[in-house]
Amino acid sequence: QKEVEQDPGPLSVPEGAIVSLNCTYSNSAFQYFMWYRQYSRKGPELLMYTYSSGNKEDGRFTAQVDKSSKYISLFIRDSQPSDSATYLCAMRGSNAGNMLTFGGGTRLMVKP
Amino acid sequence: GAVVSQHPSRVICKSGTSVKIECRSLDFQATTMFWYRQFPKQSLMLMATSNEGSKATYEQGVEKDKFLINHASLTLSTLTVTSAHPEDSSFYICSARDPGQGSFFGSGTQLSVL
Secondary structure, X not given: OOOEXXXXXXXXXXXXXXXXXXXXXXXXXXXEEEEEEEOOOOOOEEEEEEEOOXXXXXXXXXXXXXXXXXXXXXXXXXXXXXXXXXXXXXXXOOXXXXXXXXXXXXXXXXXX | OOOEEEEOOEEEEOOOOOEEEEEEEOOOOOOEEEEEEEOOOOOOEEEEEEEOOOOOXXXXXXXXXXXXXXXXXXXXXXXXXXXXXHHHOEEEEEEEEEOOOEEEEOOOEEEEEO
């Protein structure tokens, strides 16, 4: 079993839909949680960065962390075709030198 | 967010040559940088952790003599693929951590070895 599980998709939604992307993990030491968006042949772009449990909102994006369930989510409201990309969740422990552990990525397609 | 600059974005080279990829943190100091490799439609695979002023830490299965990493300053890390062969063709991405802000990635380098 992988440390971080993420449905690879593809997830296809119509423009304007609310998108829900999720990751589960097994390591209770993870404290920092991130969501990245990656377009084809580009480096990942940091969308959300959260510490411990709770919600964080930034524009159309909302990140949720439930440490008790070891489950994190990214919601995208009013999805746009330009949101079509692969979304990667990532997490790490509290030590500053900890490397990130990534999910496998979910490919999202938003159709006009 | 913080900016990580990676160059070149694309390299095509002959088998047996060496290729150097640069990764710079433009507006913050990064004591630690990470180098990843990514195959098509797959997630990132960590190759090594680069620490400023000390030797890099390589992941299991990554040849340190093949992939030379130098982190000579707080804003620059380089990855040199020595004596590149076609099987080294891949997408290479660097990452730098801005304390309290998260980890930021370069734009990636597509290496094609002929």
